[in-house]
Amino acid sequence: MLKRTSLFAAHQKLGGKLIEFGGWEMPVQYTSITDEHLAVRNAAGIFDISHMGEVTVSGAGAEQFLNSVLTNDIRKLAPGEGQYTLMCNERGGVIDDLYAYKLSDGVYFLVINASRIEPDVAWLKAQSAKFSGELKLTDASHNYAAIAVQGPRVKEFISTVIPGASSSAMRVNTVTDLKKNQIGGFKFDNHSVLVSRTGYTGEDGFEIFVAADRVGQVWDAILEKGRPEGVLPAGLGARDAARLEAALRLYGNDMDETVNPYEAGLGWAVKLDKGPFVGREAIAKVREDGPRRT
Numbered sequence: 001m002l003k004r005t006s007l008f009a010a011h012q013k014l015g016g017k018l019i020e021f022g023g024w025e026m027p028v029q030y031t032s033i034t035d036e037h038l039a040v041r042n043a044a045g046i047f048d049i050s051h052m053g054e055v056t057v058s059g060a061g062a063e064q065f066l067n068s069v070l071t072n073d074i075r076k077l078a079p080g081e082g083q084y085t086l087m088c089n090e091r092g093g094v095i096d097d098l099y100a101y102k103l104s105d106g107v108y109f110l111v112i113n114a115s116r117i118e119p120d121v122a123w124l125k126a127q128s129a130k131f132s133g134e135l136k137l138t139d140a141s142h143n144y145a146a147i148a149v150q151g152p153r154v155k156e157f158i159s160t161v162i163p164g165a166s167s168s169a170m171r172v173n174t175v176t177d178l179k180k181n182q183i184g185g186f187k188f189d190n191h192s193v194l195v196s197r198t199g200y201t202g203e204d205g206f207e208i209f210v211a212a213d214r215v216g217q218v219w220d221a222i223l224e225k226g227r228p229e230g231v232l233p234a235g236l237g238a239r240d241a242a243r244l245e246a247a248l249r250l251y252g253n254d255m256d257e258t259v260n261p262y263e264a265g266l267g268w269a270v271k272l273d274k275g276p277f278v279g280r281e282a283i284a285k286v287r288e289d290g291p292r293r294t
Contacts, residue, residue: 007050046234053113055141058107067274070085085100088277091279093259147218148201164186169182171184260283
């Protein structure tokens, strides 16, 4: 049976055409893929990304552990900053691509792909069992729902949805003060939310992580406050069109556990000079010999 997000009823009410994606029943479109895609490019589109997974990693050894299992250099992050990175097996194949955020010293927030939640968490727990430092690793996916709001007009109304200054992670006076790949803790209707200035469309935008029982209120507020700016609900069709235009990779299509980061065109997210990490030797050999595929 397919899983459903907390916004399933909202998608039905809006006339969303629902399909299977990564084990979830998700909207591929509401009106037309073209209209929704153009809204993202010219105004604003709102996406349900509650199917994505979230993992928290904390403790004195969190930074060392993550740097040993991810390809990018997590030591470069200050509190409130995030980076795109990869999780690879010993053969250099990509287990998943993800975003890693540093919320504070010793506290990290990972956003992983919906279809990879179970294998990712199992692999991370297996790696953590070999790690001797202080570490707590939690699959927090059931704690969060999430919304992405993307497009050039989003910055004109997002602070009316998420008003006020941040209280954790990146400290800013207003949500629009966040820079690309930064994340902050804010209040929505007196409830805590995490907001990052990231996305998967090639446009400016924000991703909002909120408790599942509050996500409907955030969704409705974005549609209401963003209506004068032309916001539309957007489905997987518009997302895929936008990410293709921006040359953004899709796990399972452009990479999997048999594909090396350099073969997927993601060598920029690999820092071979940072020290040992899982898959480093195999990845370094591909870089030296050249990828078999591009």
